[in-house]
Amino acid sequence: MKRRSDLTEPRQRGRFDVSYDPEVFGQFSESIARYLGTARFLVWQTGVIVVWLGLNIIPPERYQFDPWSRGLVLLTLVLSLQASYAAPLILLAQNRQERRDRIQAERDREVAERTQNDTEFLAREIAGVRLALADVVTGEELRDQLDDLTKAIERLTERVDGLAVDRTAD
Numbered sequence: 001m002k003r004r005s006d007l008t009e010p011r012q013r014g015r016f017d018v019s020y021d022p023e024v025f026g027q028f029s030e031s032i033a034r035y036l037g038t039a040r041f042l043v044w045q046t047g048v049i050v051v052w053l054g055l056n057i058i059p060p061e062r063y064q065f066d067p068w069s070r071g072l073v074l075l076t077l078v079l080s081l082q083a084s085y086a087a088p089l090i091l092l093a094q095n096r097q098e099r100r101d102r103i104q105a106e107r108d109r110e111v112a113e114r115t116q117n118d119t120e121f122l123a124r125e126i127a128g129v130r131l132a133l134a135d136v137v138t139g140e141e142l143r144d145q146l147d148d149l150t151k152a153i154e155r156l157t158e159r160v161d162g163l164a165v166d167r168t169a170d
Contacts, residue, residue, distance in 0.1 A: 026092065026096050029089040029092045029093050029096075030092075030093040030096060030097075032086075032089050032093075033086075033089055033090045033092075033093035033094075034093075036086050036089075036090065049075070052066070052072075052075055053072075053075075056068055056072060056075075
């Protein structure tokens with residue numbers, strides 16, 4: 001026996017260990033679940049059952065492999081086996097889809113939160129720009145003030161000219 005340095009865990013006996021990749025198995029189960037949920041599968045299954053019933057009802061009983069008189073036991077067994085494997089595979093596919101949906105919902109929530117924060121920031125910035133622009137003189141106001149200044153300069157020019165004429169006349 002090999003000596004171990006960690007004696008806190010009991011020694012496990014050598015077992016036949018089957019390992020598999022859960023992601024690959026999950027993808028496989030999803031592909032089966034997707035196929036089982038199609039109309040094509042239902043049509044094929046219905047066709048197989050109709051042929052099965054035809055082969056076990058129409059010919060004489062000695063040629064029937066699953067006689068009607070015994071209650072079609074083999075057909076019942078086949079359909080039960082199919083259901084016993086299909087149900088867990090479908091549940092596994094649903095669980096994987098639920099996990100993907102939960103991750104996507106979390107991402108959507110984060111994006112929505114960032115978008116809301118960005119929108120609030122932009123709204124505050126726009127409000128700040130509006131307040132800053134409220135103090136800015138508009139073009140019309142500037143024209144009016146320039147007109148007033150022009151008129152005032154013209155009056156002053158007339159006065160200065162009038163004073164200059166009066167001085168020269170004296």
